[in-house]
Amino acid sequence: MMTRYLSGLLSCALGLCGGGWLIVTVVLLGGVPSDASLVSLGTGAGVALLSAVGTGCWAVAWRQRLRLDGVLLGRNRPLSHGQARRNRRILRRDMRRAARLARRAVRLEEKAHRRQAAGQGDGKPARGRCHGDKRRREEAVPRAPGPLIPPPRVPGPDEAAGGPARGSESPVVLLSELRAILEPLLTTGPLEVLLTGPREAPAGPPAAPPPSTVPPAAVSPITVPPAAVPPAAVPRIAASRIAVPPASMDGEESW
Amino acid sequence: MVSRVGTGVLVVLFLAGLWLVAAPFALRSQPARAGWAGITRVDVTVGGVLAAAGFLGLAGVIAGRVRELYADAASVASMMESPDSIRQGSPRTREFQGL
Numbered sequence: 001m002m003t004r005y006l007s008g009l010l011s012c013a014l015g016l017c018g019g020g021w022l023i024v025t026v027v028l029l030g031g032v033p034s035d036a037s038l039v040s041l042g043t044g045a046g047v048a049l050l051s052a053v054g055t056g057c058w059a060v061a062w063r064q065r066l067r068l069d070g071v072l073l074g075r076n077r078p079l080s081h082g083q084a085r086r087n088r089r090i091l092r093r094d095m096r097r098a099a100r101l102a103r104r105a106v107r108l109e110e111k112a113h114r115r116q117a118a119g120q121g122d123g124k125p126a127r128g129r130c131h132g133d134k135r136r137r138e139e140a141v142p143r144a145p146g147p148l149i150p151p152p153r154v155p156g157p158d159e160a161a162g163g164p165a166r167g168s169e170s171p172v173v174l175l176s177e178l179r180a181i182l183e184p185l186l187t188t189g190p191l192e193v194l195l196t197g198p199r200e201a202p203a204g205p206p207a208a209p210p211p212s213t214v215p216p217a218a219v220s221p222i223t224v225p226p227a228a229v230p231p232a233a234v235p236r237i238a239a240s241r242i243a244v245p246p247a248s249m250d251g252e253e254s255w
Numbered sequence: 256m257v258s259r260v261g262t263g264v265l266v267v268l269f270l271a272g273l274w275l276v277a278a279p280f281a282l283r284s285q286p287a288r289a290g291w292a293g294i295t296r297v298d299v300t301v302g303g304v305l306a307a308a309g310f311l312g313l314a315g316v317i318a319g320r321v322r323e324l325y326a327d328a329a330s331v332a333s334m335m336e337s338p339d340s341i342r343q344g345s346p347r348t349r350e351f352q353g354l
Contacts (some may be wrong), residue, residue, distance in 0.1 A: 003322065007315025008261045014308040015268040018301045022275070025297045036294045037286035045276065047271045047305060061257040101322075182318030 005062040012054035019048030262316055269309025334346025 022044025026037045066072040079087070279295040291299075312331040 002319070003256070004316040004319025007312050007319065008258075008265060011265055011268065011308045011312025011315070012261070015271075018272075018308070019303045022297070022301050025294070029293065029297075033280055034284065034294075036279055036292070039278050039282060039284075040275075040294060040298050043271060043275055047268065050264050050267050054261050054268065057257045057261035057264060061261060064257065140316075147351070186323055200342070242339075 002065075005058055005065065008058040009055060009062070012051045012058060015047055015051030019046070019051055023048065079083065086213060201222045256314075257309065262313070263310045265309050265316065266308075269306050272302045272304070272306025272309055275299070275305060278302075 022040050026041040063072060078119065275298050278296050279292075285292060285295045
């Protein structure tokens with residue numbers, strides 16, 4: 001496969017040597033310049049030049065072939081400043097376009113929800129005229145670039161008091177499920193040993209938990225009904241929120 | 256394109272070798288019935304070497320190209336013969352994989 005490239009390279013290299021030798025003999029050995037020496041000099045210079053060109057051509061051809069065959073990998077040239085600036089500009093433009101599209105999608109979704117709610121309330125779909133006016137008004141007023149992710153929903157006062165939630169799943173149920181998931185981890189992991197002490201403690205009345213640094217009301221405003229939570233979970237969960245004695249833990253293991 | 260330029264350079268190299276051999280006699284810098292001068296000896300020697308190198312280089316390039324053409328034709332023929340060989344790859348690929 002590489003016979004042609006090798007033979008071309010070798011022949012050109014030999015030509016380069018021959019041309020160089022001609023130049024050297026005329027310059028170093030020729031005493032009086034004659035026609036023969038001038039011819040030799042000119043021919044040697046031409047042969048050397050041509051051989052150099054041929055060597056470069058064969059080298060480039062061989063490299064191209066190797067790159068085509070996958071032997072040579074393409075070089076990762078460092079970006080120039082102008083190219084980097086252009087890339088940054090393109091990236092910013094794409095991000096702006098994506099944000100604009102996302103805002104438009106959110107706006108359309110809100111509009112569809114509103115239209116659906118209006119259709120359910122009136123018993124007939126809403127007319128497009130008022131929506132068109134509103135859209136014109138919205139487009140006239142420039143919007144400040146806000147976050148695309150909506151803020152978390154704040155539970156209502158009845159939900160905070162443990163009442164029924166308006167959503168599909170109550171936060172109380174979610175919290176109890178979360179505690180049921182975390183319960184085995186806290187009881188079997190090494191953290192439990194750190195928090196509650198060794199299990200070989202003498203049986204007796206449970207010791208009073210150390211004083212909490214965080215008031216429970218500030219930790220979670222939702223009061224959990226005791227029936228939904230396993231009986232042993234509440235003190236351990238509470239213990240996980242209690243400040244750990246500084247002698248047993250340094251900052252690396254706290255989470 | 257680059258290979259063609261390289262091949263052309265080889266042709267010119269061969270012709271330059273021939274010219275170097277013939278130049279002392281064509282330009283009459285070498286008398287007919289006299290011993291060869293030093294510059295004539297150098298020209299003829301270097302010209303002969305260059306001509307031989309150009310000729311051998313051309314022969315090698317042509318031989319390599321013909322060999323590639325034969326390999327391509329053989330791979331195409333084997334792919335046309337059995338469709339299973341398409342999944343296995345060309346003979347060159349199999350040779351590369353050591354199969």
